Amino acid sequence: MSAAPPTRWIAALVLSACLTPQGAFGADAALHFPAADPAAIARWIGPPPIPESPQARRDVDELTRVQATRSAADCAFARTDAELSIFDPFVGVFGAAATAEAYPSTTRLIGALVEDTFVITAVAKAVYNRARPNVIDGRIRPCIDQPETSAYPSGHGVFMYTVAEAFSALVPERRDAIFARADVFAYNRIVGGIHFPTDATASRTAAALYYASASRDPAFAEMFAAARRELRTGLGLADAVTP
Numbered sequence: 369m370s371a372a373p374p375t376r377w378i379a380a381l382v383l384s385a386c387l388t389p390q391g392a393f394g395a396d397a398a399l400h401f402p403a404a405d406p407a408a409i410a411r412w413i414g415p416p417p418i419p420e421s422p423q424a425r426r427d428v429d430e431l432t433r434v435q436a437t438r439s440a441a442d443c444a445f446a447r448t449d450a451e452l453s454i455f456d457p458f459v460g461v462f463g464a465a466a467t468a469e470a471y472p473s474t475t476r477l478i479g480a481l482v483e484d485t486f487v488i489t490a491v492a493k494a495v496y497n498r499a500r501p502n503v504i505d506g507r508i509r510p511c512i513d514q515p516e517t518s519a520y521p522s523g524h525g526v527f528m529y530t531v532a533e534a535f536s537a538l539v540p541e542r543r544d545a546i547f548a549r550a551d552v553f554a555y556n557r558i559v560g561g562i563h564f565p566t567d568a569t570a571s572r573t574a575a576a577l578y579y580a581s582a583s584r585d586p587a588f589a590e591m592f593a594a595a596r597r598e599l600r601t602g603l604g605l606a607d608a609v610t611p
Contacts, residue, residue, distance in 0.1 A: 397487050400480035403585035406491035409577045413570045416498045416520040427564035428505045435508060438559050443511035446556035450512060452527055454478050457553055458535065461545045462603060471602060477595040478534045481582060485530045488578050489523040492570075496520045501564055512560035522563045525554040525571025526578070533579035538596050539605065 399406075417423035449457070454475060455466050468475040498520035502508040517523070532550035536543035554571060557563040582588055600607065 399484045399487060401484055401582035401585035401588055403588075404484060404488070404578050404581035406488045407495075409488055409574055409581070410492040410495045412577050413492060413521060413573045415496055416564075416566055416570070419504070423566065427566055428501070428508070430565050431501050431505075431508050431558065431561060434559055435561060438511070442559050446560040447512045449553055449556045450524065450560070452482075452524065454482070454531055457528065457531075457549055458546065461535075461542055461549060462539075466602070471595075471598055473591070473594040473598040474538070477591040478531055480591065481530050481534055481579070482527050484582065485526045485575070485578060486523070488574060489521065489526050492521055492574060493518045493523070498567070500562060502561065508561050510561035512562060514562045519563055520567050521570035521574050522554060522557050522567045523571075524557055525563075525568050526574050528553045529572045529575030530579055533575055534595075537579075537583070537592070538599050539603065541605070 417427060455462065455468055455471070458466070497518045500510075500514060500519045502510055502514070515523075528550045532546045535546045539546070550572075554568040558565055558568060583592070
């Protein structure tokens with residue numbers, strides 16, 4: 369059995385603490401999977417829309433539309449859904465018995481990946497420094513807590529889409545359900561009024577780019593194999609060819 373996750377993961381992941389993605393690990397932190405290049409990923413996702421461009425106006429229009437139709441329950445769900453956790457958001461996919469304690473090797477792999485996303489996010493946010501929606505347009509009123517960081521890409525989105533990339537590689541037959549849940553998580557940042565749609569879109573792109581790079585790192589293969597064996601056995605799934 370793989371070693372238990374380091375203590376710094378326990379507070380963040382096992383206890384599902386709500387973290388600010390780039391707060392715990394800055395842009396200069398070392399990566400678990402250094403095959404990924406944060407600066408290159410920031411370049412590849414490209415910049416946010418130019419202010420006052422048609423795409424920027426569509427971003428604002430979508431947020432004002434969502435704001436006009438969201439309910440108190442929608443905001444409450446968005447607030448609850450802001451917590452960063454590996455397994456909790458996917459209870460509908462894997463069941464309530466799937467926890468960090470039950471799957472230490474899976475937690476070790478995905479914990480390393482998401483710690484890296486804090487660095488990926490910090491670098492990209494520093495490069496683009498996009499203001500939050502309510503700073504750009506005073507009509508936008510957040511209904512969930514807003515981090516004191518820039519908006520692009522969504523750090524929560526990068527986190528959750530990276531978790532989705534890993535889970536869908538480990539359990540490819542549940543990929544659609546996994547990414548559907550990640551989409552809801554990312555959309556809740558829009559419902560809350562603290563991210564534009566293009567922030568969320570960029571977060572999915574950044575996660576895909578990061579995961580593709582990290583999965584080629586020499587340190588990745590052994591951790592992935594252990595996690596795959598553990599998770600699939602625990603879920604009662606037959607072995608499958610790794611995609």
